Amino acid sequence: MCLIEIVIRFLTTGAGGKQLDIEDASTILTNQNIKSPDDVQQVVDFKEKCRKNVGEDAVKAIEKSQQDLFPCFSSIIKMDKLRHEINRSIPRGELDLVFKKYCGRRESLMACVEDMFTSLEKCMNDQERKDLQIVREAIDAGIDFVCHKDGDRIALFMAEEGEECLVSQKDNIRECVEEKVPEIKDAEEDMSLLSPQTFTINEANCKKLNAMHHCVVKHTEKCEDPTPANILDSLIIQVLKVTPCWQTSGAETVASQSQYLLSDTLTLMAAALTAANILL
Structure with a gap:
């Protein structure tokens, strides 16, 4: 799985912790005989x-922080309970x-993530720490959007059947993404194809990320209500604003003049975005 797919999968995760392609992801890992990191x-x-x-000792600290991450989450939020509360509250308008x-x-949730980040930083050089800070800022931007005015945007997304919209368009989005960024499918079939270049934010990868953004918006706009597509579009834009792919001229413009390159530290974004997934 490449960085740009991780970003889009994070941004198109259904509310309440129901990841739209969790079964697909499980199949990919099984097919590649991946049972642990x-x-x-x-x-x-x-x-x-x-x-x-x-x-x-530093390696052991990283391994422990990874093992503790999801138990830390589950001690704060029980996903089955959250799902039940969401389903019960929709007809009540609550x-x-x-x-x-x-x-x-x-x-409290971000403290779980920060424990992992702290352990990772011990093994990073100065540039890698700067890269990880961008990951932090991207997560914060996404959660800021979701929790704006106590979550009124995500509540509206759910109320207007945004999750159902995403589920109905999941295959179309996947086909669109694989057409625009064919190396995604290649990586799903063989993760050994991933390289540091896959996780580099440069002009080429920013264009791919922009294409994936377009796929999400294009197909969710096909749903009966335009609200889910508008909210997803705004969420993706807010996250992109804190990355080197953003230019002040707008979300549809790729940073064509940017020479800013993130090192292979961005392999860690998978874990970081999974952590942020808890609030989406």
Whole structure:
């Protein structure tokens, strides 16, 4: 899975923690015999670099923080309970109360992520730490959008059947993305094809990310109500604004003059965006 797919999958995750393509993702991992992070070569390489430069204790700290991440989340939010509350609140018109409640737990949830980031930073150089800061800012931007006015936007998204809209268009979005960015399908079939260049934010990858953004908006606009597409579009734009892919001229313009390159630290964005997924 490449960086740009991770970003779009994060941004098109259904509210309440129901990831639209969780079964597809599980199939991909099974087909590639990936049962743990250590089955991914890029993870092994990062740990080996950390072990060599910092020491075994730093590697163990990273492994522990990864193991603790989702138990930390589940101690704060029970996903089955959240789903039940969402379903119960929709006919009552009380979605805003549900998201107000869970957005109030934002700091506790982000503390779970920060524990992992802190352990990772010990094995990073100065540039990699700067790169990770962009990941932090992207997560914050997404959650700021979702929790604006105690979650009124995500409540509106749900009330206007935004999740159903995404589910109905999932296959169309996937086909559009694979057409625009064919290497995504290649990586799903063989993760060894991933390289540091996959996780580099440069002109070419910004264009791919922009194309994926277009796929999401184009197909969700086919739903009966335009509200979900408008909200998703605004969410993606807000997250892009904190990345080097953004120019002041607008979300549809790729940073063609940008020479800013993020190192392979962005392999860590998968974990970071999964963490932010808890509020979407």
